[in-house]
Amino acid sequence: MSREIKFRAWDKVRKEMLQIQKHSFKTNKSIPYGWNIEHEFYDLMQYTGLKDINGKEIYEGDILEGGYLNPLTGEFISRKYIVEYEEGCFKCKLIGKSPYGDTWINFIHEKSRVIGNVYENSNLLEE
Incomplete structure (x- = not known):
């Protein structure tokens, strides 16, 4: 299986991606x-090779919004994740507390959308 190798970088001086x-x-x-x-x-980010529900490319440092339907209440529970490269693979770290730990990006990429990144949208990192 091959994927396209691409990078983007955050320019700290110009404050642009x-x-x-x-x-x-x-x-x-x-x-x-x-x-x-x-x-x-200083901050080089690699393309994961995956796209979100809208077809947008997912990079390290992106913030994804996804969620699930609570089977008991029928309520939609929204979650935000940060895409990181760790231990040889891309993972999604949940913003906030979770009893379950990290989520594999392959599990949520087609069920979530990119809502920003950690540099341009740091306000999204708040719970």
Whole structure:
């Protein structure tokens, strides 16, 4: 199984997200699309190879909103997750308390939507 390898980076100076055209892991410098010089970024995020319910690409650092229907009450319970790369795989960390721990991104990606990322939408990290 193969997937497209793509990256994006948060430019801390300009405060904007940039799509990366080329990256050197040796020098840790990148060339964003539309630029002709290398730039050093501190927060490089990889594409997971998955898309949300609306077809939007999911990257590390994205905030997903998903949920489930409570079988006892019939109430929809909404949850927010942060996409992280840990222990060799992409995971979704629940924002807030959970007795169940982390969720595998493969389990929720088609049932959730990207609502922002940790850099541009830090207000979404609040419970």
